[in-house]
Amino acid sequence: MFDNEKFSQLKKIQVNREKKEEDFTKIQQRLDSKPFHWQIPAAIIAIACITLFLAGTFPAQKLNTSVDLNKTAVQVVYYIEGEGDPSTSLRAGVKKVKNEETLLAIEGVLKQMQPETIGLDEALIYQSYRIKFENNTVLRLQQYWDYNQSYFKDLDTGQVYSLSENPLHNIISQYETDNKKRQLTISVVFFAIAFFVNGRLGKKLRDPYDPKRKIPMHSTHWQSVVEILSFLILIMMILFPQIHLFAVIAMLLLSALINIVLEARHDNNKWRMLQFLMSKLMIGIYLYIVLWKLL
Incomplete structure (x- = not known):
């Protein structure tokens, strides 16, 4: 009796044909979808x-640091604020200068640097430069800024240079x-x-x-x-x-x-x-x- 009653209730259930067709369509779409x-x-x-x-x-290639500033043209300049090795502009914080007019002006500034015998061990590093020349030589400099003049230290030779002003920074900033x-x-x-x-x-x-x-x-x-x-x-x-x-x-x-x-x-x-x-x-x-x- 109980089973007959439940069976009669199931027979009264109305099937939503639209929903049924939609479900079959979804199943078929999933079966037909191509895997990625x-x-x-x-x-x-x-x-x-x-x-x-x-x-x-x-690793970086071995550098040729034998530079004659009076005979060699500057090809590109990399620089970074503070201490560091600006080997490429692909490193964070490294800026690149390749404008011809700016590079010519930098060449003139480099020729004005005067050798000094002072020590800069405790001085604050303002900027670091990597200057590449056309003959594939590289000059690595660290700049120390005093109130009266700028000092540059060649990282490969240890030689200290001075400039009465700071035209190198001004030229690069302008460009x-x-x-x-x-x-x-x-x-x-x-x-x-x-x-x-x-x-x-x-x-x-x-x-x-x-x-x-x-x-x-x-x-x-x-x-x-x-x-x-x-x-x-x-x-x-x-x-x-x-x-x-x-x-x-x-x-x-x-x-x-x-x-x-x-x-x-x-x-x-x-x-x-x-x-x-x-x-x-x-x-x-x-x-x-x-x-x-x-x-």
């Missing part, structure tokens, strides 16, 4: 990370103002484009079977763990003096790669994968603006 083959892009990103990391940590504004403007434009594209990708993170429902940024908690660890590692890298740009890019690409692999194994959402890459690109541009152009 993540191995090839993962290998490409991994190779790029290794290449950039090696480039950022490759750097216009060049810095131009490069900063270009970087900000790229950041704005990346920010816009990242925002558009965020709007694409919708349930394909219910477009009104926005899906989470991460499909697994391990992706959140990767983001947190990446942020902490990035903070430690930034605190490291004169961090190489390639090392930062390699770290960002590696964190994006790990999250893409996790995404391929869980939800396999292509828009989320693209957002992982775009968000890391946006962070990289932001750090480049702050560490390489503003500081």
Whole structure:
């Protein structure tokens, strides 16, 4: 009796044919969807990370420091505030001067330097320079600024030079103002484009079977763990003096790669994968603006 009553109740249940068809359509779409083959892009990103990391940590070549300031033309000048070795503008805080007019003016300043016999062991270092000449020789100088004149110390010979004024700093500052504004403007434009594209990708993170429902940024908690660890590692890298740009890019690409692999194994959402890459690109541009152009 009881079974008959329950059976009669089940027979009275109305089946929503539209809902039934919609469910079957979703199941068929999932069966027809092609899986994302993540191995090839993962290998490409991994190779790029290794290449950039090696480039950022490759030991410097042996320097030829035999310089004749009266016979050799300046090719490029790298400098940094305070103490350091400005070997390349790809390191944080290092500025590059390659304008021909500015380099000619720097050549004239170098010829005005007078040898001194004073010691500068306890003096405060104002700026560090690496001056490369056309014959591949390099002059490494540290500048000490007194109230009356500037002193420069050759790091390879230990010789101290003096200038009655500070024209080297003034010449570079005059050139750097216009060049810095131009490069900063270009970087900000790229950041704005990346920010816009990242925002558009965020709007694409919708349930394909219910477009009104926005899906989470991460499909697994391990992706959140990767983001947190990446942020902490990035903070430690930034605190490291004169961090190489390639090392930062390699770290960002590696964190994006790990999250893409996790995404391929869980939800396999292509828009989320693209957002992982775009968000890391946006962070990289932001750090480049702050560490390489503003500081």
